[in-house]
Amino acid sequence: MRNLTAMLTLAAATLITTTAAQAASTNLVKNGDFELTxxxxxxxxxxxxxxxxxxxxxxDWTSKGYNFVLNGNTIDKTGDSxxxxxxxxxxxxxxNGPKNGLGVSPxxxxxxAADWDYFAGPVSQxxxxxxxxxxxxxSFSYGAAQQxxxxxxxxxNYWEVSLGGDKQQTASLANVSQGFTGWQQTSMTFTAxxxxxxxxxxxxxxxxxxxxxxxxxGVSLVSAVPEPSTWGMLLGGLGILAFLARRRKAGAV
Ligand SMILES: [Ca+2]
Numbered sequence: 001m002r003n004l005t006a007m008l009t010l011a012a013a014t015l016i017t018t019t020a021a022q023a024a025s026t027n028l029v030k031n032g033d034f035e036l037t038x039x040x041x042x043x044x045x046x047x048x049x050x051x052x053x054x055x056x057x058x059x060d061w062t063s064k065g066y067n068f069v070l071n072g073n074t075i076d077k078t079g080d081s082x083x084x085x086x087x088x089x090x091x092x093x094x095x096n097g098p099k100n101g102l103g104v105s106p107x108x109x110x111x112x113a114a115d116w117d118y119f120a121g122p123v124s125q126x127x128x129x130x131x132x133x134x135x136x137x138x139s140f141s142y143g144a145a146q147q148x149x150x151x152x153x154x155x156x157n158y159w160e161v162s163l164g165g166d167k168q169q170t171a172s173l174a175n176v177s178q179g180f181t182g183w184q185q186t187s188m189t190f191t192a193x194x195x196x197x198x199x200x201x202x203x204x205x206x207x208x209x210x211x212x213x214x215x216x217x218g219v220s221l222v223s224a225v226p227e228p229s230t231w232g233m234l235l236g237g238l239g240i241l242a243f244l245a246r247r248r249k250a251g252a253v
Contacts (some may be wrong), residue, residue: 032219040175065121072104107218117201124200130192135224164197
């Protein structure tokens with residue numbers, strides 16, 4: 001009998017923990033890690049429908065402005081032509097760059113880099129499958145760095161993020177000349193007003209003059225409430241716990 005109780009308790013706990021994990025697992029953002037590209041990385045992102053051999057294409061996203069996808073492992077040493085870009089980091093200029101800690105993001109691989117001072121423009125993606133009135137959690141990693149070859153402090157750097165008509169912004173990061181702010185993790189909550197909405201990231205900051213770059217990686221948008229099917233499993237787990245509690249009470253009497 002004691003074994004049965006232990007088994008049921010374990011089953012209930014498993015149901016509750018797995019359903020909680022499942023509810024948070026469906027990412028509605030495609031290519032939120034920026035790993036899918038064509039025509040390489042580090043070149044400026046293509047705009048519009050005109051194919052350009054000197055541009056990088058970022059799958060599932062639309063870019064307008066001076067935006068790039070950079071590989072985290074070569075982020076500070078690939079700007080070797082007029083159309084490619086590198087940021088100040090440990091390896092800039094043959095390993096003699098500033099030891100500012102710039103490197104791979106928490107989720108690794110490619111990152112998005114956007115200039116807020118020079119032809120700034122949004123990077124966006126149409127999100128479908130939203131439930132009107134439902135809350136969604138948007139999470140991502142971000143930071144600020146500076147383009148190799150340029151100097152000057154950037155005291156204000158942040159992302160303006162919108163989903164449909166709802167516009168929010170991250171905390172601002174202060175960056176020093178040739179510096180890197182480190183990767184920060186943030187999340188914000190949006191409520192859907194349509195089943196299809198535009199998710200958009202716009203680099204912002206000030207004052208102008210010292211070429212800044214906002215960095216972004218690991219973008220995910222998940223429902224903030226468990227889905228109906230997972231509610232059922234959650235209630236199943238809670239039901240087992242209630243049954244056990246009732247039986248213990250009966251046993252005590
Ligand atoms: Ca990535």
